[in-house]
Amino acid sequence: MSASVGNSHRHHLGASEPEGLGTETIFFLRTQGVPAELRLEGWVGPTLFTSELADGMLKRNTAGEWVLGTIRETQGSSIGVSLADFVIRGAQVVLVDGQTERLVNRSVARFVSSIEAFHSAFAALLVWTEAGPSVLAASQRIDPEAFNTPDGYWSLWVEEFSVD
Numbered sequence: 001m002s003a004s005v006g007n008s009h010r011h012h013l014g015a016s017e018p019e020g021l022g023t024e025t026i027f028f029l030r031t032q033g034v035p036a037e038l039r040l041e042g043w044v045g046p047t048l049f050t051s052e053l054a055d056g057m058l059k060r061n062t063a064g065e066w067v068l069g070t071i072r073e074t075q076g077s078s079i080g081v082s083l084a085d086f087v088i089r090g091a092q093v094v095l096v097d098g099q100t101e102r103l104v105n106r107s108v109a110r111f112v113s114s115i116e117a118f119h120s121a122f123a124a125l126l127v128w129t130e131a132g133p134s135v136l137a138a139s140q141r142i143d144p145e146a147f148n149t150p151d152g153y154w155s156l157w158v159e160e161f162s163v164d
Contacts, residue, residue: 009036014056018066021058022091028109029053034069035112038119046083047072049115061085061096068093068108086111092146095153104153105146114139114147118157135161 013029038048050072052059058066065087073081084097086104093104093111105111117138125135136157140147147154 010034011036011051011053012056013053013058016057018058021066021088025088025091025108028112029058032109032112034108035116035119038115039074040119040122043122044075046074048119049086058088061087063087063096065089065096068111071095071097102151102153102156103146103149105143107143110143110146114142114154117142 010033012031012033013026017026034051034053035049036054037050040048048071049069051069052067053069058068061067065085067085068088069086070082071084071086073079073083084095087094087096088108091107093108095102095104105114118136121135121138136147136154139154146152149155
């Protein structure tokens with residue numbers, strides 16, 4: 001299921017009751033949904049987030065975890081190939097990239113708020129080379145514990161935008 005909100009397209013969870021997900025997560029996915037796709041303008045690299053809820057249903061990865069979204073290749077002969085999964089583990093969102101796992105946020109709602117805040121801050125830059133740690137400030141306020149997790153997802157972006 002999907003719906004347009006302003007100029008942003010969103011995917012929502014349908015009538016299914018994914019086993020093991022909390023009622024708060026299910027309610028959020030049904031009412032708020034997730035962005036269909038987020039790309040960083042001017043960024044030569046994969047998508048920031050690509051929803052896996054296009055048909056209104058969550059799917060499981062090979063480990064049996066619910067996949068909320070993916071990071072997908074946008075360049076070359078591998079366009080559209082999934083590079084990593086954003087999975088729902090308990091109430092948290094974790095990025096699974098092969099054998100590496102990184103905490104992203106402590107809830108699906110915080111994940112969606114954080115990733116959209118980061119996307120908006122990045123889009124407000126005149127050119128991406130101006131990006132610095134301040135582009136992550138809103139995401140840090142939304143979920144400071146997850147944001148400050150060493151080796152977490154957000155620490156990769158802090159490193160990316162750190163000035164040498």
